[in-house]
Amino acid sequence: MIQIVIYYLIFGLRLGGQEMSASGVPYVYWMLIGVIPWFYISASINAGANSISSNLNLISKTQFPVEILPSMSVVRGLNGFFTMMGLFLCLYIGTGNFPTIYWLQFLYYFLAMILLLMALATLNAVIAVIFRDYQLIISSTMRLLFFVSGAVIDVTSNPDALLTKIFMLNPIVYIVEGFRDALLSRAWFFDHVWWGIYFFSVVAIILLTGVYISEKYKRHFIEYS
Template sequence: MKSLLAWGKIQVSNVDKVILISQFEQKANHQNHLFGLFWEFLSPAIQIIIYYLVFGIRLNGQTIIHSDIPYIYWMLIGIIPWFYISSSIVSGAGSISRNLSLISKTHFPIEILPTIAIVKGLNSFFAMLGLFLILFMSQGFLPTLEWLQLLYYFPCMVLFLLALAVLTSAITVVFRDLQLIINAAMRLLFFISGAVVNVSAHPESLLTKVLSLNPLVYIIEGFRDALLSRGWFFDDPWRMVYFFSFLLIVLLTGIYITEKYESDFVEYI
């Protein structure tokens, strides 16, 4: 627990550094592009338009099973957090290994590297979510009280991604193949995390119960519960307990590995 408190203290004391570096990395990624940072808004807009054309117009607004919600909206609610989740998992896993030279030359707090990887993708996520909400409300889906749950599920998503980044970034330094494994696994996670497939369509089946153990399903379905007004997060307290228990185990394991092998990281340059 002391390690967790010390890690949290480092995060809080370096908030300004995390924000500045994440903004710098965003600008660096687009410095050679004509539209620069505007791609943070243009790229999400293009992706949303493509999915709308393919699934919305092509399927004539077909609804998902047992629901009066058009599939395109159901899918976008899941796929928008998925875009952020997938990019953050990949980026977070390599956050330390990409910066080993920085660690070896300066007294840089290694603990904030995974945090930077998670924070720098938020602009794109907010842009996509904002565009979707405009489209959603223009079709008559007005805000309800359940939308306030976004204030719960968004921190859940960020905290889980951060915990996962802390763990995978430490392991990737000594086992570089993990980065390739994660890249390949994202293709499978895309379908079993509920982004485009209704993994909870048959709640009594064994497969559904197994898939529900995936913390990403909790997050993505949570966004749908909020925006589709399907219920409240406290309606199923055991899932909430399971999610945060899983998150805490992942985070503590990541902190432990980082602390134990931090002094040896520079040997892997």
């Protein structure tokens, strides 16, 4: 809550965020729809990368199925996500913003987010075991991604700009903007069909790469404990 207040004071009031939402929705709602998923995404990526390396002793002593550790790190944070999103929806609906048929897309973007996080956790967890400094790289990268993933700054306001097209290559932007499309009743997911194809292609590449590396190196994990 403290972080959310700080973001609102800096980006909403100080940097003119009130004018950043072309739909006329108050910036605080626009921001919350982006920040709440971001908190969960960021925490899950960091936890996923550390999921195997922090349990090497367990793996070396038992026949523990390594494959489920990255997935567990993603599922573990869902309580916080649902709690924060539930509180937001109570506030949002309580101020007169009632559900529309667009809200049905929330499930689609939620499943897309989970799939992305599972893929990233699978890949990052294996790399973090082999390359111990990788966790530090991820932590630093997440700080940068916060500002270019659309959580508090509208990175898609100029769709024809080259910089916007570069930002949209980030799959997290697809998720954040998707939640806004759903809850702000802006658009359907099939209005961005090529963006969706790109997103799931990236997810598939990350997942297949993670599975391949995991199968190749999991028998050697004990050596890193």
